[in-house]
Amino acid sequence: MAALDLTVPVDQLAAALIDIPSVSGGEHAIADAVETALAAHAPHLSVTRDGDALIARTELGRPERVLVAGHLDTVPIKDNVPHTWQDDGTTLVGRGSVDMKAGVAVMLSLAAQLTEPARDVTWVLYDHEEVEESKNGLGRLSRHHPHLLEADFAVLGEPTSATIEGGCNGTLRADITVRGRAAHSARAWKGVNAIHGLAPLLTALAAYEPATVTVDGLEYREGLNAVGVRGGIAGNVIPDAATVTVNYRFAPDKSVAEAQAHVEAVVAGSGIADYSLEWTDLAAGCRPGLDAELARSFAASVAAAGGGAPRAKVGWTDVARFGALGIPAVNYGPGDPELAHADDERCPASDIHACRAGLEAWLTA
Amino acid sequence: MAALDLTVPVDQLAAALIDIPSVSGGEHAIADAVETALAAHAPHLSVTRDGDALIARTELGRPERVLVAGHLDTVPIKDNVPHTWQDDGTTLVGRGSVDMKAGVAVMLSLAAQLTEPARDVTWVLYDHEEVEESKNGLGRLSRHHPHLLEADFAVLGEPTSATIEGGCNGTLRADITVRGRAAHSARAWKGVNAIHGLAPLLTALAAYEPATVTVDGLEYREGLNAVGVRGGIAGNVIPDAATVTVNYRFAPDKSVAEAQAHVEAVVAGSGIADYSLEWTDLAAGCRPGLDAELARSFAASVAAAGGGAPRAKVGWTDVARFGALGIPAVNYGPGDPELAHADDERCPASDIHACRAGLEAWLTA
Numbered sequence: 001m002a003a004l005d006l007t008v009p010v011d012q013l014a015a016a017l018i019d020i021p022s023v024s025g026g027e028h029a030i031a032d033a034v035e036t037a038l039a040a041h042a043p044h045l046s047v048t049r050d051g052d053a054l055i056a057r058t059e060l061g062r063p064e065r066v067l068v069a070g071h072l073d074t075v076p077i078k079d080n081v082p083h084t085w086q087d088d089g090t091t092l093v094g095r096g097s098v099d100m101k102a103g104v105a106v107m108l109s110l111a112a113q114l115t116e117p118a119r120d121v122t123w124v125l126y127d128h129e130e131v132e133e134s135k136n137g138l139g140r141l142s143r144h145h146p147h148l149l150e151a152d153f154a155v156l157g158e159p160t161s162a163t164i165e166g167g168c169n170g171t172l173r174a175d176i177t178v179r180g181r182a183a184h185s186a187r188a189w190k191g192v193n194a195i196h197g198l199a200p201l202l203t204a205l206a207a208y209e210p211a212t213v214t215v216d217g218l219e220y221r222e223g224l225n226a227v228g229v230r231g232g233i234a235g236n237v238i239p240d241a242a243t244v245t246v247n248y249r250f251a252p253d254k255s256v257a258e259a260q261a262h263v264e265a266v267v268a269g270s271g272i273a274d275y276s277l278e279w280t281d282l283a284a285g286c287r288p289g290l291d292a293e294l295a296r297s298f299a300a301s302v303a304a305a306g307g308g309a310p311r312a313k314v315g316w317t318d319v320a321r322f323g324a325l326g327i328p329a330v331n332y333g334p335g336d337p338e339l340a341h342a343d344d345e346r347c348p349a350s351d352i353h354a355c356r357a358g359l360e361a362w363l364t365a
Numbered sequence: 366m367a368a369l370d371l372t373v374p375v376d377q378l379a380a381a382l383i384d385i386p387s388v389s390g391g392e393h394a395i396a397d398a399v400e401t402a403l404a405a406h407a408p409h410l411s412v413t414r415d416g417d418a419l420i421a422r423t424e425l426g427r428p429e430r431v432l433v434a435g436h437l438d439t440v441p442i443k444d445n446v447p448h449t450w451q452d453d454g455t456t457l458v459g460r461g462s463v464d465m466k467a468g469v470a471v472m473l474s475l476a477a478q479l480t481e482p483a484r485d486v487t488w489v490l491y492d493h494e495e496v497e498e499s500k501n502g503l504g505r506l507s508r509h510h511p512h513l514l515e516a517d518f519a520v521l522g523e524p525t526s527a528t529i530e531g532g533c534n535g536t537l538r539a540d541i542t543v544r545g546r547a548a549h550s551a552r553a554w555k556g557v558n559a560i561h562g563l564a565p566l567l568t569a570l571a572a573y574e575p576a577t578v579t580v581d582g583l584e585y586r587e588g589l590n591a592v593g594v595r596g597g598i599a600g601n602v603i604p605d606a607a608t609v610t611v612n613y614r615f616a617p618d619k620s621v622a623e624a625q626a627h628v629e630a631v632v633a634g635s636g637i638a639d640y641s642l643e644w645t646d647l648a649a650g651c652r653p654g655l656d657a658e659l660a661r662s663f664a665a666s667v668a669a670a671g672g673g674a675p676r677a678k679v680g681w682t683d684v685a686r687f688g689a690l691g692i693p694a695v696n697y698g699p700g701d702p703e704l705a706h707a708d709d710e711r712c713p714a715s716d717i718h719a720c721r722a723g724l725e726a727w728l729t730a
Contacts, residue, residue: 234592
């Protein structure tokens, strides 16, 4: 098993984490390595393991408790593991450098060093963030160990270029299946072509103009896209079914039900006939929540560490889970979120150090 | 191994053939059964086996030789094997009843009985007709044993409701792939959605009005259809590629090159951008060829057996291979071609008897 030294410089720790592959569903090795490293370097923490997720808590009896969370999994590797360094050693390159092993490195470095933080801290590391919502490790922890997740404020270490990003967009997916009637393609007039029947829906999606919505002073940019299409069973058969999977990213001014109604209206308005719609993923957004007292003190610490003004988070993140638990939450982590999942994913070492400094200042103030 | 008795009534022989599953690629058992049955019941024939195809010839030194061909394979079984009888035992139901085990039964019944036909006969039974052209057993025989296929006229036993159907439409397939640019679906504006890019092509295909073309007095109905669509790699990724497979069935007044040019024009005219087109299947059509002397005598025999006036074959069939070999060829077999590949494929017993009578009269005249 790869051994992790939590006392090395935080950017080197991030590199070491990249070198332990942990594509969703394959987090066992990295969870083992983190558990062993916490036992070796952070005996002051009380650790609970659940599957390939870990909860590590200080128990100092402080009046406030904050929760800092990050996921251990990555999207699939594309020739980008192990890590490399570029730009004279100032840029860390590799799968997870942005999403989000640099953020996990910040957490583990502070978890080992901050033996007596000014606020009690709950460090949460979990599995299955990059796949369907039903597998999400944080969701599982909230069902199995709700009391261990109780906190006054939460920080999720998703990439934000070391600036606070408030809330997040919601996301939903639907499979829209158009029906036709099968026939031999030599006698196509006997059938109804379901793939042709998708044309109005794809035309409507291509013409759709996504909104930008201001919520609590931050701007959330939406999107409605086909992310999958499939149809046809053989080269000589007029297909009797064809399916488009759409993904709607919606601003946190909308409930899930309102977002569903919007998608239903767009689909019905496209003019497609004889279709069915099945929801395959539904996840609420989260309002920015920047009015909490702990959020203001955190923002001050981040600004002192060089971070900019808070902005909106457009990607869905697990801050929405904290919102649902009644815990104010923000995103704050190293790396440009627009490089998440990119083949050339890369993170400035300066972001990693800045996030460590921002969090350390807040937790020790 | 299932034993076939070629001397039973021809409709019972058809039923026995249905009960030997022979989906394309799985013709070994039925080829074995046919080879054994020919050895037992037709010792007057000279038999050559090639893979799962068989050529069985009379060698009587007659001045004319005719070739009668049929394929042993079927499309996949859909709970329709073994056979059943319906309509008081007058309708044979099951996979291959139409396409084309009833036609094969007519061939095998006559192959066993006609020990001294008036014209030498070459019976050809072959594999892999229902899949891509490159695997076609008749094509393989024409490469391995061209001299054994030489003939003055050919009859292909594909279903025609016991009427002569002249020539056939050509068929081609193309994969048209639209390119985009990948991005995380939470930041869709960073990408270009390739699935949305398919919309103009599907709209053009939905609006396309196929032609009906008269060739040598027979009417060929065309068709241009999407038979497959695929795109998308994950629920949170804007796809950078999406592909539509189109199938063009074209009248035999057009060469393959002319048909390709037509498809290229339709695709380009649809207005899709940044696409590539790859041909995956190209098969010429065949003109009716009803002016040959042997065709006229065959038509007279078929009319005497109750068949109607010759008409066009809209489906592509292997008559096109005989056309390419310079052998005039027609389709003639039991069963309604519009039921080919249907889950409820079914053939009137009367068609099977009529085809046997029509062929017998011609071969013994």
